[in-house]
Amino acid sequence: MTKINALIIDDEPKSRNILRQMLNDYCPKISVIGEAGSVDDAFQQIQSKQPNLLFLDVEMPYGSGFDLLKSLPKIDFEVIFVTGFDHYALQAIKFHALDYLLKPVDIDELILAAERVEQSLQQTVNTQRLLQLMDNLKNPNRSTHQVAIPTGNGREFIPVEDIVRCSADGSCTWFYLRNHRKLLSSKNLGEYEKILPGELSGEPHKFYRVHYSDLINLYYIQSINRQDNLVAMKDGTEINIAQRRKAPFLDLLKRENLY
Numbered sequence: 001m002t003k004i005n006a007l008i009i010d011d012e013p014k015s016r017n018i019l020r021q022m023l024n025d026y027c028p029k030i031s032v033i034g035e036a037g038s039v040d041d042a043f044q045q046i047q048s049k050q051p052n053l054l055f056l057d058v059e060m061p062y063g064s065g066f067d068l069l070k071s072l073p074k075i076d077f078e079v080i081f082v083t084g085f086d087h088y089a090l091q092a093i094k095f096h097a098l099d100y101l102l103k104p105v106d107i108d109e110l111i112l113a114a115e116r117v118e119q120s121l122q123q124t125v126n127t128q129r130l131l132q133l134m135d136n137l138k139n140p141n142r143s144t145h146q147v148a149i150p151t152g153n154g155r156e157f158i159p160v161e162d163i164v165r166c167s168a169d170g171s172c173t174w175f176y177l178r179n180h181r182k183l184l185s186s187k188n189l190g191e192y193e194k195i196l197p198g199e200l201s202g203e204p205h206k207f208y209r210v211h212y213s214d215l216i217n218l219y220y221i222q223s224i225n226r227q228d229n230l231v232a233m234k235d236g237t238e239i240n241i242a243q244r245r246k247a248p249f250l251d252l253l254k255r256e257n258l259y
Contacts, residue, residue: 016035043071149183
């Protein structure tokens with residue numbers, strides 16, 4: 001395609017100016033066709049200018065970037081979130097493999113994000129990721145959420161409650177599901193350790209990394225063999241518990257009344 005028509009949506013004029021200049025200098029395929037400093041203004045400009053791409057600030061006065069997306073009758077453009085904070089927002093964005101930039105925006109990160117958008121627009125705008133993200137944000141029970149898993153053929157959406165365990169395979173991750181399916185993700189296990197509900201969450205499906213190579217769902221534990229440092233899962237597999245992780249793991253199980 002030729003030019004990517006973009007809107008910059010940020011309540012801070014200085015941030016908009018900096019991003020516009022960076023795009024002019026380093027991303028020649030992106031043409032900034034407008035700016036907005038509020039959700040209401042952005043809504044009007046999206047309807048009238050029909051951009052291919054939004055650079056969307058997560059946090060703004062009188063409404064967030066997510067509020068804007070939820071208010072739109074349709075989403076037929078790509079989104080790159082821009083944020084300086086809000087841990088949950090970043091986690092939600094990562095959950096669905098959407099692009100985001102942290103302020104202050106790094107030039108190399110901006111260029112890479114622009115290249116990914118170009119590749120995506122040459123195919124088709126994947127609005128399913130945005131729609132699923134919106135649904136997750138409206139539903140505080142993360143155990144019912146879905147994870148977008150990048151595979152060789154695109155992305156597959158998997159409910160968190162279906163994940164029995166995850167296993168590292170080099171820089172990739174195998175997902176083992178309760179229906180005995182397995183799925184290979186192109187992301188590493190560390191990414192999913194950050195994304196999936198952890199020991200401090202209030203969710204029924206908590207994940208704990210018992211070994212460098214294994215992240216397990218506590219809900220699917222069958223039994224523990226302390227002598228051999230093994231945890232048996234309900235899918236029939238046995239997983240080694242790393243010695244240095246054994247004590248905190250057993251403490252967690254006691255707190256959860258699982259041991």
